[in-house]
Amino acid sequence: MTDIPRLTPGSGLTDYPPPDRWDDWEEYDARAWPEKVKHEYRLVPTTCFNCESACGLLAYVDKESGEIRKFEGNPAHPGSRGRNCAKGPATINQVYDPERILYPMKRVGERGSGQWERVTWEAALTDIGSRMGTAIREGRNNEIMYHVGRPGEDGFMDRTLKAWGVDGHNSHTNICSSGARTGYAMWMGHDRPSADFANARFILLLSSHLETGHYFNPHAQRIIEAKRAGAKLATVDPRLSNTASMSDYWLSPWPGTEPALLLAIARQLLEWDAVDHGFMRSWVNWEESLRLRYPDRPVTYESWIEAMKDEYKNYTVEFAAEETGVDAHRIMAVATGIADAGSRFASHTWRGANSGNLGGWQTARCLW
Template sequence: MKRYNRRDFWKLGAISASILGIGESFSRRAFGALKGEFKLDKAGRDFSPITGKKRKAIPSACWQCVARDGIIGYVEDGRVVKLEGNPKLPRTNGKLCAKGQAGINQVYDPDRVLYPLKRVGKRGEGKWKRISWDEALNELTYRLKELHDKGEPEKFMFQYGRMKASSEKIIKSYFLAAYGTGTVANHTSICESGKWTGQELVWGACFDNNDFEHTNMIINFGCNIYEAHTNHLPLVQKLVKARAKGVKLITFDVRLSNTAAKSDEWIPIKPGTDLAVVLAICSVIIKEGLYDRAFIETWTNVTVKQLKDHLRQYTPKWAEGISGVPASKIKQLAIEYANAKPGCLFGYRGAVMHYNGVETERAMLMIDAICGYIDVKGGKCKAVGASWKNSFPEPHTKKKKLKIIDGFPGDYAFPTHHASHQVLKMIKDGSHGRPEIYMRSEERRVGKECRSRWSADN
């Protein structure tokens, strides 16, 4: 079996910065700079069914989820009337999922805030008045300058949802860095930090990429990939192709999701117990001698003997008692998967958004490691992201930071990727300092409409 030469990641145990979603910035790099009408030969054209007039086609990126697929927005009489996948984008082959197509509702949502509002009543009274962009920007600039001049840049707090590639670079590496605040919070701890941390501990960064197109068997723990995924549309198309070729899909899930329903087998499992099944699968593979000794000895920091000694306790019977999955089924699948050569095993929120999510993610990667399915055709590899290069030197101002990003001390044994669900509580509590300006950014971009919703209050 051909191996590629990027396998040295395996020995890395250090936590490093997370990498970008694999295609997040690609579509914007490829198409974001294009302005005006997009010239497409045959595909990518659309006409009004009433007047027959050709609609203006504007390329953009779907921001309905983090996959950021390439889209074309069709405009008629100044209104976006339809969204389609960009036919020139190889990641998605011109497809757009249902959620992506529904993105048009974001543009014309009657509740969408399109202009700055200033609070005029007491906090919580819900009284606001409309102000101009100039007024809003001037006031914000004045307050930011005042804070900066007092030597308290850390009291400017910035919190964001999804921010990647060029927007991340511009806001974090330039704007916030130049200002000098390190009081920057995100949302990862209430999202997928279990998966991120598990992968960072194993191969130094998050995410993975699964080569469904060339694999022989797929096992899924808690991911509803037919409906959503971090890299949904590009990845599910590969899965559909694999399934059309007859590749087996087994899904462990607490519920009969659409993905479970479309699998060869749905194996119901008690919530939060995936780890027990995963460890038992590892145990069977080692016990039956179906492991890839060369991979283990070359690319991990444990020996086969150590694995045998450690995994002996995790029998299928033990896992059955915890998860409700029959021991005979666990054993059968473990043997089948190890013999698939290669297989793809992936998991997501159903498995990793539990108190034991970090260890579940690590154990899932252990299955593919002991089978030798890492960095092989038809297996999985660490994903890579596009980088955003620029010619402007980055500012290296010394940053100051309020200690409110990682939650109350002692509340978490192992906080990583911050504790965003505690930030508001910490601000209210005030014992670790309070920001004077709190700016929040949620980005939603559809078609040519491209705005950030900002709120700043003190």
């Protein structure tokens, strides 16, 4: 058994119980003070799902009663590394919520009457499955709606619904992140990128990005690590958000004009030849682009780069400044930081510009 690391030598304070003590951990009950009441715990690793970060938690299970007494961070979790926002420990409120539904309930009164009765899982699944089966056989596929608060099954239900011929997946994602997801998915085939923030030299975040919401905890840790190592942080957001207040650059554009800013930065990178040509050759379908859009040009990578310069030529920094209301020199400063970072550039956009404007998905597309 290892010695327990202490926060202060000679004290009883510790940050996290060492893993080899998780099955036999003792703590005094703080609420019993001034009496000294000791509890014996078994610490069970689990996951917080109050957002899609899925940070690690340890459930403190009282060995005597079998009840969970509290949740704290799991230091062995590779994403959250033992650190959690307030929602993690608050999971205890959900576990013991007196209105928590613990088994299937079937409505027995008029809709809205609040009259329910308990039924078995077998009865519930048989009833629901038979209704869905009948609808599919009768060609009423789109009368089926699947709703979930937070989809955490990594796309499994999407594939299932498609197999049934059902276009009826609904969740909070449809409103908060569908715009950005669309832009990302259409342009790079994946709807939720996760940049290597910890090793970045320049970080660009737009709107209410993941680092302010779902992935605030794991990503924010790594952004701070990058800043401590000298990275610069730029935030594009009409609001002086928490992230913007901690940034080296805050660009506050008129809402919905963010794509103009991104296109101007892209034009500057092309003009400066601050482009990762190896990546572009390998991962961009430039040959197809040339054949379809510029059939008169030779199908060479160099020809495509020249075509892109022509494509972006009107998106000058001055154009972006007029469109966004952001000073040209501030746009140029961010473009310079991105160029200087080279391959150690990390970025992300999510809600805001993407979901709050008609065609907002173009923001994620322009960023990519």
